[in-house]
Amino acid sequence: MKPPLGAAALLFLGLLAGPAAGAARARDGGTLAVGLVGLGPPVADTSADSPEAASARALLALPLCRLRPGPVPLLASLTRTSAGPQEEVHLVPLPGARFADGSPLRAEDVAASLRALARAASPYLSLLAPVADLDAALQAEALSPEAGLRLPLAYAWPDLEASLCHPAFTPTRGRPGGGPAQGVGLYAPGAEGRLWAARGAPRGPPFPAALAFSPLRGRAAAQALQRGEVHALLGETTGPDGGPLLFATYLVYRPDALPAGARAALEAVDVQALVRTFVPGPAVALHALLPDALLPAGAAAPAPPRPPAAAAAPARPFTLGYEVGVADQRAVAERLQVLLHDRGFPVRLRADSRAALLQARSTGALEATLVSLLLPPLPAPALALVLGLAQDAALLQRELPALGQEGDASARAVRAAQRALALAAQVPVLPLYVRGLRAGVGEALVDARRDGFGLLVLDDAWLLR
């Protein structure tokens, strides 16, 4: 039996906090220097398609709550009420939560963000699948100052509050005059290209008064961290990585669109070798729909690679889409193209934005797509998210109520793992690999932690001087 995920996170947090023992926090801030390796400057309005980008984004736009390991309100309180057999989760923004322009966060802002996800056909909406009539719940008429956003459950689903802590549900709002969207963050864009401490966070401004970013590469990045020129690194590092591996990538396909034998050829791919060579660490192969961290120990032992299956006859080509700008997806897509080509399956590659790929997949224009998701650290919501990739509402309706019936978290996790293993061959979703956050923290940065998703959190971080 593996230790619970929360315990591992606490252990890691303790390790991070170690160097700070005995030192005093200074409220006068200082500038936290962050090296970005292969990343652009953070923006609030992004899908945060990698743990690194998601971490950077979280500086400008905080999620509704943090998993430590349970949901801890950050921007909104989450209250579950019972009205007869039906339960509701009330999401009420905290009074001190303000956007970068000083305007308060309202339930309408949260609903608007969720509605935007629905319009974009975001796979993360599967996390809210247990909500009865989500569209109605998100309407402005359904909101009230006291109850905020009311999310009625169609069936028992104990993990809804934890699901709402997912960074995908981070509320953002467009600026009235246009420009980049803003969130309720620890920091806000300011002069000198830096991020300056914001006063809109409910728990008050962070300790470092500013964040300065500098693009770095390879060994120079590690040396900069070692010499203290930067306090933290996001991106490739040579140092030890830690935290859960929850950023999972799947190959989602249309069963009727792939040529015969293509799935078998894909399943014959040596994913471990694929990940080892083509996916930057920390990363491991996915042996099941859920990563090992969310499965009971030994539940999904790596199976020996199947013998390569070749096309019986010249197969028709099919298109594999991947997200443009996501290096690991591109490397894996190109490698899959080569491997399938060698086995007689011609593959065209299409690099496009996540939104365009979602659109193409929903309209059936793409035969196969690589999809990367940040899985919740809880098996049941994670399974809901993965099953949602199949775009089969009946499947969710069939599987999730039974999972929600399990009141005990451990029992729910076991059942989720069982269903994940059982459903693996039935859904058009091929698990490929799961990655973690590549980040390095220097000795001068104290109390930088990872949240339940493995993302770097600077809520309580401070600088030694």
Place this chain on the structure above:
Amino acid sequence: MRLRTRLSLAFAALAVLPLLVSAPFVARRLRTTFDRELERRAESAAALVTASAQRLRTRVAEAVAAAAADKGAEELARALQGPGPLPPPDAARALAEGRGLSVLALLDASGQVRSSAHFPARAGDVDRGLLAALQAPSGVPVVADVQVAAPEGPRVWPALLSCRPVEGVPGAFLVGGVLLDGALAAALSAESGAEVEVRRGSQVLGSAGVASGRQLWRLVPLGADAAAAVAVGDAASAEAEEALLLALALVVGAGLLLSVALGVLLARRTTRPLEALTAGARAVAEGKLQTRVEGTAPGEVGLLVEAFNYMTAQLSATTTALVKAERVAAWEEVARGLAHELKNPLTPLQTALETLGAAQAAGSPRFADLFREAAPAMREEVERLKRTVDAFARFARLPPSSPSPVDLGAWAEQALALDAASPAVARETSLAKGLTVRADRDQLAQVLHNLLRNAEEAQAGRAPWVAVRVRAEGPWALLEVEDAGPGVREEEAESLFAPGFSKKPGGTGLGLAIARRIATEHGGSLEVVRGGRGGAVFRLRLPLLADGHGPAAPR
């Protein structure tokens, strides 16, 4: 065609023909020269590409050797062999950068690709092309097919490859080189200035440069079955050839113009005496017998001019003599006629006078009766003498004419209306209007009068019929008077117009002579032909005025 034109054309032909004959030869010669130049350029370009290809082999070998000696290669190889996280599959890109290598891969001893700059997705596989380079002697470039990425999947492409072991890391090898593609073709084209196609067999792998016009190809082997096909075009030389031929054409054209101009000048100089001779001959024909051709001309033409002048001088002298003789003959004729005319009344006069004289001398009592009887006859004869003398006087001295434009048809209509013909005469008229001549109306009236009287008198004893017609014939206006008389024999047609010729008793024989003289003095003529009814047609021919009233009169 006039002689001057023919001479001009002949001069032009003489000037241009040599150029035209020589033009094809010049063009052929130019073509041969430019062909040789094209071949020389092709050989030169092929030599440049050969040298470039050799330098490329050296450069590839050196670049791979330098990459293998790079510290980064050692670190990459160690990282790939170590237990830690593997570097990205494209980590070899850093080694290829700046070295001009489009192919670079790090291989282990088994030939497995561990990192690839040109095809990272092949990491973990064995590429037979790279393996061939690995198995070749170290540092010796070979041409082999390697796998490269393409939108539709992996594809095989020939490359010039060299292999070197990574320094300090046993079992690690760098294989690098350049693809035999368009980039290589572009480099070879840039160095040679020619169009270059990199080929494998008949397949064109890449091309660069443009050889315009007719192309000449040379093949430079690159290794295995790959080659660089080098082409030079003759566009520039063709342009030069075109310019030269154009210049030649311009010279021919200018020569043609010059020769035509010179030909015209020479022809004019040559033909001017001939034209003068022609004009002189025409003047002689018009009666200007003293015409001389002035100016000098060389050679035979000069002799001809002299002969002409001699001829006209002789002709003039002869004509003068003839005129004198004719004048004498005419006077004799006139005198004979006059004598004849005078003699006829004189004889009765003499007889009457002798009779009266004898009667008076004899004191005949019938003298008074005789005188009374003879006096009218003598007066008659005297009147006849007087008429004869008047007619001759009129013939000799016609009054000066005062010509003016006359619409011949309209005028004839008026004149006929005034003419008092015998009622028994049947007249037919056909008078075209608008035919204007320049004539003296009185003299014209005399001509018409004479012709009408002549026509009527020619039909004595018959029912007289006279037709008067005015019509145009070419540049002439014709006034025709036709009768139905016995007609005129051809042999006596001209004698009708001789003064004194008359077939009528009591006629002076001057009417038609006067009519012809008037016709001649008006620039026309009077002739007689046979008419449709067997009679005579007297045709007065006068030149039409060129003022819109008919055809222009001849000059």
